[in-house]
Amino acid sequence: MQRNTRQRRAILRAFDGNSTPLSPQELLREARAYSRRLGIATVYRALKSMVREGHLVAVKIPGAPDRYEPSGKHHHHHFECRGCGRVFEVEGCRLNLGRLAPKGMRVERHEVFLYGTCTSCAG
Amino acid sequence: MQRNTRQRRAILRAFDGNSTPLSPQELLREARAYSRRLGIATVYRALKSMVREGHLVAVKIPGAPDRYEPSGKHHHHHFECRGCGRVFEVEGCRLNLGRLAPKGMRVERHEVFLYGTCTSCAG
DNA sequence: ATGTGTGCAAACAGTTTGCAAGCTT
DNA sequence: AAGCTTGCAAACTGTTTGCACACAT
Numbered sequence: 138m139q140r141n142t143r144q145r146r147a148i149l150r151a152f153d154g155n156s157t158p159l160s161p162q163e164l165l166r167e168a169r170a171y172s173r174r175l176g177i178a179t180v181y182r183a184l185k186s187m188v189r190e191g192h193l194v195a196v197k198i199p200g201a202p203d204r205y206e207p208s209g210k211h212h213h214h215h216f217e218c219r220g221c222g223r224v225f226e227v228e229g230c231r232l233n234l235g236r237l238a239p240k241g242m243r244v245e246r247h248e249v250f251l252y253g254t255c256t257s258c259a260g
Numbered sequence: 261m262q263r264n265t266r267q268r269r270a271i272l273r274a275f276d277g278n279s280t281p282l283s284p285q286e287l288l289r290e291a292r293a294y295s296r297r298l299g300i301a302t303v304y305r306a307l308k309s310m311v312r313e314g315h316l317v318a319v320k321i322p323g324a325p326d327r328y329e330p331s332g333k334h335h336h337h338h339f340e341c342r343g344c345g346r347v348f349e350v351e352g353c354r355l356n357l358g359r360l361a362p363k364g365m366r367v368e369r370h371e372v373f374l375y376g377t378c379t380s381c382a383g
Numbered sequence: 384a385t386g387t388g389t390g391c392a393a394a395c396a397g398t399t400t401g402c403a404a405g406c407t408t
Numbered sequence: 409a410a411g412c413t414t415g416c417a418a419a420c421t422g423t424t425t426g427c428a429c430a431c432a433t
Contacts, residue, residue, distance in 0.1 A: 140387060140432050161422080176390045181423060183388090197322030199371045202422065216361055219368070227360050234374060237350050238339055241379035245342070248322045248373040251357060256364035263407050263412065284397080299415045304398060306413095325397065 158204035220258030343381030
């Protein structure tokens with residue numbers, strides 16, 4: 138079981154008020170507000186154990202480093218605006234992905250990533 | 261326009277007989293069969309210009325380095341077996357992804373990545 | 384007291400860039 | 409001949425690990 142340390146608390150607090158998934162570097166920057174001497178290695182180690190224990194989930198973004206978000210949200214995907222670069226959550230995946238796979242292959246997990254233009258960049 | 265060099269030919273040849281998308285490192289290994297002193301920097305530079313000129317496409321795999329495959333294939337996605345690690349192509353994307361996005365957001369492109377178990381690892 | 388967690392620096396992996404020499408056009 | 413291309417090494421970014429010390433339990 139994970140210990141309750143100042144740095145771990147700082148990292149979890151960094152997610153408050155952030156609705157988009159955060160990268161390790163972003164977390165380091167944010168969490169240093171609560172734990173000044175926090176190091177990047179600690180962030181990686183904490184993220185790894187928090188994912189292992191189910192407190193966070195890794196958001197795997199194609200062609201970019203993983204980001205992290207609190208778990209407990211229900212199943213969703215992400216949408217990246219190519220205008221402003223922001224990543225939004227997309228609720229409700231009602232896709233029948235199993236039928237895409239060649240016969241005999243069992244689909245156990247999937248990642249869907251959408252790219253486009255968000256409302257405020259649409260102009 | 262790209263010049264026709266031994267190294268570039270070697271890299272393109274490396275795709276023959278490979279049905280799965282290849283990583284830069286894999287390409288280096290394979291292409292050295294045709295061009296012994298080939299360096300990794302040349303592979304990256306060649307890949308970049310081949311993508312720019314439309315001969316290859318980058319396959320963006322969540323949480324892993326990009327892979328490359330010849331262009332001209334029609335729209336498809338990928339399936340990674342967590343047993344053997346091989347990446348298979350999945351034909352025919354008939355998903356209505358547009359409806360997933362929040363109203364006002366325009367979906368222009370998508371990536372779908374499936375994970376599971378392939379036929380020979382299913383045992 | 385025990386042993387996990389931390390910070391720092393060094394080690395690594397993947398990718399990019401500078402430069403002199405080589406090859407394509 | 410002109411200039412793109414190459415190989416090598418060095419630089420960089422993101423991530424991991426070794427180690428002595430600090431801290432949670």
